[in-house]
Amino acid sequence: MAAQVLQKRDMDALFGVLQARGFRTLAPTVQDGTAMWREVADSAELPWGWRDEQAPGHYRLHQGDAGRCFDLVHGPQSLKNQTFVAEEPLMRVKRVDGELTFESCVPEPVPTALIGVRACDLAALGIQDRVFAEGEHADARFRSRRSSLLLVAVHCTRAQPTCFCASMQTGPEAKGGYDLALTELDDRFLIQVGSNQGASILSELPTESADCRTQERARRAVEACAESQTRGIDRSNLPGALYETDNHPRWQQVAERCLSCANCTMVCPTCFCHRVEETPSLDGEASERTRLWDSCFSSEHSYIHGKNMRPDTKHRYRLWLTHKLASWIDQFGTSGCVGCGRCITWCPVGIDITEEAAALMEKP
Amino acid sequence: MADPYALYPARIVDKSEESPGIYTYRLRLDDDALRERFVFEGGQFNMIYVAGVGEVPISIVSDPEDSHLLEHTIRVVGRVSGAIGNLKEGDVLGLRGPYGKGWPLETSEGKDVVVITGGLGCAPVVGAIEYMFRRRDRYGAIKILHGVKTPNDLLYRERFDEWRKHENTEVLLASDQPGKTWHYHVGVVTELFDEVEIRPDFAVVMMCGPEIMMRMAAQHLEKRGIRHDTMFLSIERNMQCGVGLCGHCQIGPYFACKDGPVMRYDRVAPYLAGGW
């Protein structure tokens, strides 16, 4: 279907149609000085007039153009928080008369529409699909949540200095994987269809077909966003080049700054490490197994009895960066980094993956 | 399996002590259908779960041709293994598997096999050795080289004596430190290489032990002309899931759980004992 125009004043129709179809509607909202995803009733709760300011280890909100609701690029959460949730029960174990029973916990799908999904996060979702949803051991929990999502993307028209999606070829234009995609212009949205369900929803909205000027303006806004990006990663020699850096002094240098606190991995939309924790009842009759996000920066991550396979921060940082930019390609046929820049912003000491990658690929 | 974490009750049919702190368990899955379906190869592992405690990866040491009773040899080293050690016949565990890639037992048929093990944790390869002896005529010369730190660390002494009796088989032992009852080699395991003949193009090497030992051994063997792609190493990493989801067991670009635990030396060489 050709692109359509939805006037901003008609935006609540989108919420209405989705809700009528049984979806919970979630969107980024302003909370605690950033954007957090939350269930919202209508467009009034979107971050109208807010813009973010991101830099390494730095995030602030400012007032901007009151007529715009998607100028706030992103907060710490990505789609990962919806599909591979931070903490969830895996199973309940009971002991009855010496027998063990195992009850798997798999969530019932709850139809959920996410409004305002960024290109980088869609790309990241595609990557997590390869990890969790494909292959012999696909994860039932991820799949249940994933299958219940309806995705309304927003092509970015504003980038942060930390963003480098253009260089990773994941954005700022959403490349697919969405049901509907919006481009925000001053008074209207250009709206594109990415799936049959999206088309069917669009048909219920008060839209008109987009004229050439609107399409052109939308295209230019997204292009300008790409051009505004200053960071990037030179991927021409990846994955190979990184495997040659084993003894590069940069690993030690970054380890002296790195806190090993794991924030980068927690906010990264593709990181999938997790561990399983056991919570037995005091009487020993029952136990719950919980899956939690873990991080390759944890000392326990590589622990095997008596030793740590990755004993120092430099080993852990090396595993992380190499995994993101190189080994992921060997493992899953795609980069593990989509260029969202979150790890740069949310690192308490502002370590910058693009800067580190560039330094590592230079001869020491 | 819809849920990769789903566990199945397995009952301890038999428990025997190999030596202090090392036990061999024979487990029987409760579910008949599952038991029938359970097919594995030597060197694969199961995740073994103790209620209220946790789950650990443990190699299957029994023979793939008898999958009704699964044999596991477990050394008590910590939390979960300790809890397994406290269990007795009739107790129920949780089990899922089999996972990972095992020893190249079939492709090694017709070849000489050199088994190099070190330290205490050589259970994963014991199953493979037994497998070959049960099919002794399919293999060429079998040479078992085993190194320990002190004479007291030598486990399975009877098994070594048993194996030694087979035809066309050599068993060589080395201890870093001397001891009164130790009448084998004193020194590191790589020094035993000088005592055995290895035919570069006819031998497959299987190794299990500390990474640093395996790396040294591989470097020695390389000098003796052994090709990298004929050496196989059993890799140990922390594993939470066993199926490539949890990320813990990465070693360079590999997941030890699904690309291993048995891995070809040419692949893992850059990542051994280097903080990967």
Place this chain on the structure above:
Amino acid sequence: MAEQIKRPRLAVFKFASCDGCQLSVLSLEEDLLMLNERVKIAFFPEASSRMLDGPYDVALIEGSVSTPEQIHHLAAIREQCDTLITIGACATSGGLQALRNFADHDAFVQAVYPHPEYIRSLSTSTPISEHVAVDYELWGCPIDKDQLRKVLSDLLAGVVPRIPGVSVCQECKRRQKVCVLVTKGEPCLGPVTRTGCGAICPSMGRACYGCFGPAEPSYPARREHANTEALSRRFRETLHLSAHEAAHRFRFIHSYVSPFKEAGEETGEGET
């Protein structure tokens, strides 16, 4: 009856402390009743007038060592108990009162008491582990009762307990809390502080003040240290804290344990 005899015997001892960690034992609620069934609470003066002599299977120790008598008392307890667990900051690192370790003790006594001659106390407040062997340490000021429950369940099941040692940040992010360091420039200690509290300070919009002590691996494989140096540098260079202010962040609840101890060294002469 035979069942009763076999119940493990639990004792709770107090040294210099605020009682908050003992209170966490009493706050186990329903689990307190279950615990009371599974163990014999043999010595817990704060909760019961019945004080039975040792030996004890498990002793929980609250508080730091700060008087000469306590050193002897502690040695006696160690002999009486099988498994000794310290509960809380005071017992585990010397606690807030270890601030005295950096000052002139006599001046302190004189400053606080009109009759300093009545006061018998050591010039330092030290962790239990400085005096006797400790089997497990529960961090936190106060401890987290869920951690306590887990450790007790493990011990009752005959399993080696594990106490996680990763950073507060992990929990902070898992709970979808917004980083106060990045969004507000607050000097948060979360990145170098041990997990366990549920990241409640950032949840309450403020910086973590390190009450669970330094993050470090929970397995004895290698005792490495949280990178307090880099965090302190960050406080000074981009959050514009003075050297003194940055040091005070670390010289607080856990002033006497590495690496907070070293990171707290920049304070002015004679001050705490």
Place this chain on the structure above:
Amino acid sequence: MTTRNIEVDLMARVEGEGALEVVVDKGEVKDVRLKIFEAPRFFEAFLKGRHYSEVPDIVARICGICPVAYQMSSVHAIESAFGMEVSETVRKLRRLLYCGEWIESHSLHVYMLHAPDFLGLDSGLELARSEPEILRRGLRLKKVGDRILTVLGGRAVHPVSVCIGGFTRLPQTNELRSLLDELHWAREAAKETLAWVAGFEMPDLSPGYTFAALSGNVYPMNEGAITVSRDGTAHDMSCASDGFEGHFKERQAPYSTAMQCLLDEKPYLVGPMARLNLNAASLRPVVREALAEAGVELPLVNPYHAIIARSAEVLQAVDEAIELIEDYEGLGTGPGEPYRPVTPKESVGTAVTEAPRGMLYHRYALDADGRVVEANIVPPTSQNQARMEADLWQMIPSILSLSDEALAAACERVIRCYDPCISCATHFLRLKRVAA
């Protein structure tokens, strides 16, 4: 043998460590010593040089049983030093926080520490066998208090959200509302508690107390004037918190690391009984009804009746908490600041608030950067300490016929009425001189 030395080496079911020594010679009481051997922790000394913003977290560590009281007295004192007022929302939420602590602390004392004395048990846990439902009720009531503290402050012991000028975060309306179901249950449970304890058989003892508590328009927690009454009804003296040190004087006993505090050289009583007596007029109707139904008349003058006062205050706090929550207008989700900005200045500030065990006085002198120059803290237990000893002097002659063991136990029971918190009582004194 005419001289009897009665000793309780380690008093049980009190917070902190204390001992009791009574010397009786030829049928006459010669000495009564409440010995506090809790190790000194020198809080006032290391407060010096600390930034005002660190004070609430430091002083909370004085006592894990009533950390909120310490936080409250400190923020009020410092706010008064800086001449600042807090918003009405903050004022109410601080009351709510205090309600949480009262409910938690009082329920613990009533059920786990004190009731066993009237039931002939060694510990509250023994109720698990005889009356498990009652024990469950007590633990659940305590948990209601813990939950209020957790919603407002992150955790029950040493909550983290109190700061000078307000809170670091204000709760969302729905977070508070989620407490209401339990609170409604708690209101009934608190009534049952009051009826239950009022039915206990209690010895007669009326030592003729002088009562001291805050009193004002509302039931005191963090507001009201210091008020003294000699009969429990008439207000004989009244002053603001800066008058505290002028009337109440501390001295150190040689056998104790704690200080004793006297009013005109004489012992006086602080705590729930004093509060209840002096504030009968501001009791909530539901409390008045429950007291009447239980046949309790004010003023209360017998130390054993403290358990009744405590139970009445649990009801008072639960009922007020419900009202505070129902009235609460949450701040929505915008990035508004929950505390007022602070401008430090060189100044001195004092405050008294009502800890569960009674008046808690703080005074701070601060420099222009807002760093503490001097601190003085007088906790309730040091105020009650002389009173406890006086009670024993008075009671012991009438029970001399008892065996040593029984006599010791009887003395311990009197002490326990005060819910003494020895961790608090110790290590406070005026900071006279500070190391250079």
